[in-house]
Amino acid sequence: MKKIKLRAHHLLCVKGFEGKGYDEDFINNMKNIVGILGDNAYVEVLNGCDDICVKCPNMKDGKCVSENGGEDFVRIMDDIVIDKMGIKPQEVLIWREAENKVLGRFQSKKDLEGVCSDCSWNNICKWYLTRK
Numbered sequence: 001m002k003k004i005k006l007r008a009h010h011l012l013c014v015k016g017f018e019g020k021g022y023d024e025d026f027i028n029n030m031k032n033i034v035g036i037l038g039d040n041a042y043v044e045v046l047n048g049c050d051d052i053c054v055k056c057p058n059m060k061d062g063k064c065v066s067e068n069g070g071e072d073f074v075r076i077m078d079d080i081v082i083d084k085m086g087i088k089p090q091e092v093l094i095w096r097e098a099e100n101k102v103l104g105r106f107q108s109k110k111d112l113e114g115v116c117s118d119c120s121w122n123n124i125c126k127w128y129l130t131r132k
């Protein structure tokens with residue numbers, strides 16, 4: 001099985017991915033990662049840049065420099081997700097196990113406060129919009 005590095009809040013984003021993103025490279029990489037996860041994979045959960053960020057135009061010198069937040073901002077989102085999942089940074093899980101934790105712990109918009117509530121994509125994100 002392949003191993004994918006994902007920063008923790010991206011465990012949610014892959015659930016909402018519908019082919020949109022920052023540019024073509026980003027979208028193609030995201031599609032590839034979602035496909036690998038669909039076949040099941042190991043996931044190393046991070047609170048730093050990951051296999052999605054590496055193809056993002058907002059990553060510079062290994063850090064997120066997005067105008068909508070930046071590394072400190074997204075790291076807070078990651079830490080909330082890690083905490084709610086009851087895991088530790090750099091823990092490796094099988095994707096199905098990680099997905100089950102995500103589905104169990106993030107059922108409502110209230111559960112997603114500090115994560116999706118502060119994300120610039122939340123007005124079009126399927127994952128966020130379909131939470132109760």
Ligand code: SF4
Nearest residue numbers: 012013116119125128
């Ligand atoms: S609202 Fe933002 S952080 Fe939340 S799953 Fe969607 S894209 Fe990811």
Ligand code: SF4
Nearest residue numbers: 053056058059064066
């Ligand atoms: S915006 Fe930042 S956290 Fe999101 S994929 Fe790009 S570099 Fe990573």
